[in-house]
Amino acid sequence: xxxxxxxxxxxxxxxxxxxxxxxxxxxxxxxxxxxxxxxxxxxxxxxxxxxxxxxxxxxxxxxxxxxxxxxxxxxxxxxxxxxxxxxxxxxxxxxxxxxxxxxxxxxxxxxxxxxxxxxxxxxxxxxxxxxxxxxxxxxxxxxxxxxxxxxxxxxxxxxxxxxxxxxxxxxxxxxxxxxxxxxxxxxxxxxxxxxxxxxxxxxxxxxxxxxxxxxxxxxxxxxxxxxxxxxxxxxxxxxxxxxxxxxxxxxxxxxxxxxxxxxxxxxxxxxxxxxxxxxxxxxxxxxxxxxxxxxxxxxxxxxxxxxxxxxxxxxxxxxxxxxxxxxxxxxxxxxxxxxxxxxxxxxxxxxxxxxxxxxxxxxxxxxx
Amino acid sequence: xxxxxxxxxxxxxxxxxxxxxxxxxxxxxxxxxxxxxxxxxxxxxxxxxxxxxxxxxxxxxxxxxxxxxxxxxxxxxxxxxxxxxxxxxxxxxxxxxxxxxxxxxxxxxxxxxxxxxxxxxxxxxxxxxxxxxxxxxxxxxxxxxxxxxxxxxxxxxxxxxxxxxxxxxxxxxxxxxxxxxxxxxxxxxxxxxxxxxxxxxxxxxxxxxxxxxxxxxxxxxxxxxxxxxxxxxxxxxxxxxxxxxxxxxxxxxxxxxxxxxxxxx
Numbered sequence: 001x002x003x004x005x006x007x008x009x010x011x012x013x014x015x016x017x018x019x020x021x022x023x024x025x026x027x028x029x030x031x032x033x034x035x036x037x038x039x040x041x042x043x044x045x046x047x048x049x050x051x052x053x054x055x056x057x058x059x060x061x062x063x064x065x066x067x068x069x070x071x072x073x074x075x076x077x078x079x080x081x082x083x084x085x086x087x088x089x090x091x092x093x094x095x096x097x098x099x100x101x102x103x104x105x106x107x108x109x110x111x112x113x114x115x116x117x118x119x120x121x122x123x124x125x126x127x128x129x130x131x132x133x134x135x136x137x138x139x140x141x142x143x144x145x146x147x148x149x150x151x152x153x154x155x156x157x158x159x160x161x162x163x164x165x166x167x168x169x170x171x172x173x174x175x176x177x178x179x180x181x182x183x184x185x186x187x188x189x190x191x192x193x194x195x196x197x198x199x200x201x202x203x204x205x206x207x208x209x210x211x212x213x214x215x216x217x218x219x220x221x222x223x224x225x226x227x228x229x230x231x232x233x234x235x236x237x238x239x240x241x242x243x244x245x246x247x248x249x250x251x252x253x254x255x256x257x258x259x260x261x262x263x264x265x266x267x268x269x270x271x272x273x274x275x276x277x278x279x280x281x282x283x284x285x286x287x288x289x290x291x292x293x294x295x296x297x298x299x300x301x302x303x304x305x306x307x308x309x310x311x312x313x314x315x316x317x318x319x320x321x322x323x324x325x326x327x328x329x330x331x332x333x334x335x336x337x338x339x340x341x342x343x344x345x346x347x348x349x350x351x352x353x354x355x356x357x358x359x360x361x362x363x364x365x366x367x368x
Numbered sequence: 369x370x371x372x373x374x375x376x377x378x379x380x381x382x383x384x385x386x387x388x389x390x391x392x393x394x395x396x397x398x399x400x401x402x403x404x405x406x407x408x409x410x411x412x413x414x415x416x417x418x419x420x421x422x423x424x425x426x427x428x429x430x431x432x433x434x435x436x437x438x439x440x441x442x443x444x445x446x447x448x449x450x451x452x453x454x455x456x457x458x459x460x461x462x463x464x465x466x467x468x469x470x471x472x473x474x475x476x477x478x479x480x481x482x483x484x485x486x487x488x489x490x491x492x493x494x495x496x497x498x499x500x501x502x503x504x505x506x507x508x509x510x511x512x513x514x515x516x517x518x519x520x521x522x523x524x525x526x527x528x529x530x531x532x533x534x535x536x537x538x539x540x541x542x543x544x545x546x547x548x549x550x551x552x553x554x555x556x557x558x559x560x561x562x563x564x565x566x567x568x569x570x571x572x573x574x575x576x577x578x579x580x581x582x583x584x585x586x587x588x589x590x591x592x593x594x595x596x597x598x599x600x601x602x603x604x605x606x607x608x609x610x611x612x613x614x615x616x617x618x619x620x621x622x623x624x625x626x627x628x629x630x631x632x633x
Contacts, residue, residue: 110459247478251470253459254520257422262524263446263474308460311478 021307028306032319036092039326043088044080046334051076060085090223090231091329091343092322094284095294097235099321101277102295103302103314104242107249108273109179112303115295116281118186119274123193124163125285128155129215130200133208152215153227153286160282163189168274179256218291218344220329227287234283238276239318245273246310253308291344293351294321300358371434373398373533373567374419378428381414381591388414389425390591396584398533401554401561401568403578403599406588407612412571413454413539415588419569420451420537433533446474447528449535450521454543456513464500464508464516468492471523487527488519494526495519496552510544518553526560536560538570542577550574554581575616579603580626587611603629 044056051059059080061067069077098116106114116122132155136144167189171182201209248269251259260266285291298321302313325343328350332343372395379392389411396402404412417423419430421437430437432449450471458467468491472484480488492498497515500508505516518541525534538557542550558581560566572578578585579599586596589611595602608616608629618627 112460247473250462250466250478251473253462254467254470255453255456255459257451257453258456260422260442261420261446261449261451262470263443265442303460307466308462309466 021305025306025309025312028302028312028316029319032316032323035323036319036326039323039330040088040092043091043326043330044084046330047079047084048338049076049079051079056080086223086225086228087220087329088326089228090288091220091325093228093231093235094220094288094291095298095321095323095325095328096318097231097239097280097284097321098291098294099298099324100239100242100314100318101281102321103299103310103317104245104249104273105277105295106299107252107310108270109183110253110255112300113296115293116277117190117295118183119278120163120167120186120189120193121160121278121281122285122290123190123197125156125160125282126216126290127163127193127196127200128157128159129286129289130197130204130212131155131159133211133215134200134204137205137208153230157282157286159193160285161278163193164274164278164282168271214342215289216344217342218289218347219332219340219342220288220325221340223287231283231287235280238280242273242276242280243314243318245269246314249273249310249314289342289344291325292348293355294324294347297351297355298324300355304358372396373433373535374569375431376415376419376428377431379415379418379425379430380427381411381418381423381425387591389418392428392591392593394419394586394593394596396535396567396569398567399561399565400583401558401570401581403582403585404569404571404588405573405575405578405585405611406594410588410611411591412588416451416537416539416569416571420449421445422451432535443474446524448525448532449537450524451537452514452517452521452539452541454539455510456517458505461504461506464492464497464503464505464519467505467516468519468523471520474524475528484523487523490527491519491523492516494522494556496549511546511549514541514544515549515553522560525566526564533565533567535567535569538568540571540573542572542574550577551580557581558583575603575608575629579629600627 041053041056045051045053055073055076058067058072059077062069062072062077063081063085101116102114105116105118106112108114109118129152132151136147136151139147167182167185170185171179201212204212248259248264251262251264252266252269254262256266299313299317302316302320306312306316325347328346329343331346332341335341335346374396376392376394379389379394380387381389392415394415404415406412414423418425421430421440432440432445437445465488468488469480469484471491472480472487476484489498492501495515495518497512497519500512500516505513508516521536521538525536528534536557541553545553554577557568557570561568561583582599584597585599585602587594587602587607594611595607605616605618608614614631615633616629616631619630620627
C-alpha cells in the first residue's frame with residue numbers, strides 16, 4: 001500500500017501516454033495547412049474564366065511582387081486579384097473564424113452542441129441586416145446611395161454585438177457565471193430577434209425580401225479587399241487571443257468550481273470568450289451573412305480525431321473550418337454553374353447529414 | 369502547532385432565510401486529517417465549500433495561512449490547496465492523464481513539462497489508478513473516476529518541495545469506492561497529513577472509517593458544529609444518538625486499538 005513516503009520522488013522514467021490520438025495530434029496541423037493551401041489554389045483555378053494551376057501560381061507571384069508582371073497573363077492577374085483571391089481569402093477567414101468561435105464556445109459552455117448561435121450573435125446580426133435592408137428604403141435617395149455599402153454590414157455587426165451583450169448580462173447571476181441562464185436568455189433573445197426579422201420581412205417589398213433571404217443563406221461572393229481588411233483587422237487579433245485560452249478552457253472541462261480550484265478566473269474567462277467570439281462572428285457575418293453548421297461541425301470532427309485538448313483543438317478547428325468553407329464555396333460556385341448558389345445552403349446541406357452520421361458512428365462505437 | 373492553517377470564524381450561510389451554517393467556528397492545523405461527519409443536510413459540504421473559497425459566507429470569514437481568502441489570488445491559492453468535489457464530471461473525452469495533468473495547471477501555466485508528467489504518473493500510482501492512465505475519463509466507472517480525480521488533487525498539492533503548508537479538501541472522496549480503496553485513500557490522506565504536513569479536511573459518512581484514520585473529527589448537525597475533538601472522544605454513543613438519532617455500541621476487537629461502532633437500533 002502507498003504511503004506518503006512513496007510519493008517522495010516523481011519517477012523520471014515516464015512512459016509515453018497511451019493516447020492513440022497522440023500521433024493524429026502531431027500530424028493534424030501540417031496536414032490541415034496543406035489541405036487549406038491546396039483548396040485555396042483549386043478555388044483560384046475554377047470559374048467562368050478558367051486559369052490553370054501554373055497560371056494561378058504565376059499570378060500569385062506577380063500579385064505578391066515576387067516576380068515581374070510580364071511573366072503572367074494580365075487578364076488572369078486581374079481576375080485573380082480583383083475577384084478570386086479576396087473571395088477565397090474571405091472564405092478561409094470566415095470558415096476559420098466561425099469554427100474557432102464554435103470551438104471556444106463549446107469549451108465555455110462545456111457542451112459540444114453549442115455554436116455561435118447560442119450567444120445570440122447570429123440572430124442579432126440577422127435582425128440588424130433586416131433593419132438595414134428594409135429601413136434603408138425609407139431614406140431619401142442621395143442618403144441611400146451614400147450609405148448603401150455600409151448600412152448592411154454595420155447594422156449586422158452592431159446588432160450582433162448588442163444582442164450578445166444583452167444575452168450575457170441576462171445570463172449573469174450574482175454567484176458567478178451561470179451558463180444555464182445564459183443559454184435560456186440566448187434562446188429567448190433568438191426568438192425575439194427572429195420575431196423582429198419576421199415583422200420586417202412582412203413589411204418588406206419583394207426585392208427587399210429577396211435580399212433578406214439571400215443574406216440569411218450566406219455567401220462569400222462580393223468579397224473585396226477593403227471588406228477583407230475589416231474582417232482581418234478584427235478577426236485575426238481576436239482569433240490569436242482566443243488561441244491563447246486553450247489552458248483555461250481545458251481546466252473548464254472539469255467543471256466551473258474545479259477550474260476555479262485550479263486557479264482559473266472563470267468569470268473573466270467567460271467575459272473574454274463571449275466578447276471575442278461575438279467580435280469575430282459579428283464582423284464575419286456582417287459581410288457573409290449567416291453560414292450555418294460550420295461552427296458546430298468543424299470542432300466536432302477535430303475532437304473526434306485528435307481529442308478534446310484545446311491546445312491542438314483550437315488551431316485545428318480553425319484550419320478545418322477554413323478548408324471546409326473553401327470546399328463549400330467551390331461547390332457553391334460550380335454545382336449550378338453558370339449560376340451560383342448561396343454557400344450557406346452547401347454548408348448546411350452537407351454538414352447536417354455528416355453530423356448525423358458522426359453521431360450514429362459515435363453511438364455505435366461507444367465513444368471516440 | 370500554534371497558528372492553524374485554516375481558521376474559520378463566525379461563519380453564517382443562508383439559503384433564502386434558512387440558515388445552512390450558523391455561527392460556525394472551525395480550525396484545522398497543518399499536519400492534521402480532519403473528518404467532517406453528520407447527517408444529510410447538516411452543512412458539511414457547505415462548510416467545505418466555504419473553506420475552499422467557493423462560497424462566500426454571509427457573515428464571518430475564513431483565513432488560510434493567516435490571510436483571509438478574499439486576499440488570495442486565484443493562482444496563489446490554487447498552488448496551496450486542492451479540492452475534490454462530489455462526483456466530478458468531465459465535459460469532453462479527456463484521458464485520465466490529461467485530467468491529472470490539469471492538477472499541475474496552477475504550477476505550469478497550462479504547459480506541462482517533464483516534471484509535471486512525472487508527478488502525474490506518481491499521483492496516478494499513489495491513487496492506485498496507474499492502469500487507467502490512457503483511458504478516456506468519461507468511460508470510467510464512478511470509483512475509477514473518483515480515483516483519477518483524487519490523483520489530480522494529489523498532483524496539485526502533494527508534490528511541492530517548498531515548506532509552504534498546503535491543504536486538501538475532499539468532499540465524500542470514498543463515496544463510490546470499494547472497501548479496499550476506501551481504506552487505501554484514507555490511509556494515504558492520513559500519511560499525507562503526517563509526513564507532508566498537509567491539512568486534509570474530508571467529508572465522510574462512514575463513522576468507522578473516520579474513527580480509524582482521522583486525527584480529529586467534527587460532528588455537524590443543523591448547521592452547527594456539535595462536537596469537535598479526537599475521534600475517541602467524539603464518536604461516543606450519546607453524541608451519535610443526538611446527531612443521527614441512531615443507537616450504537618462501541619466494540620473493541622481483541623488485538624486492535626480502534627473500537628468499531630455497531631448500530632443497535
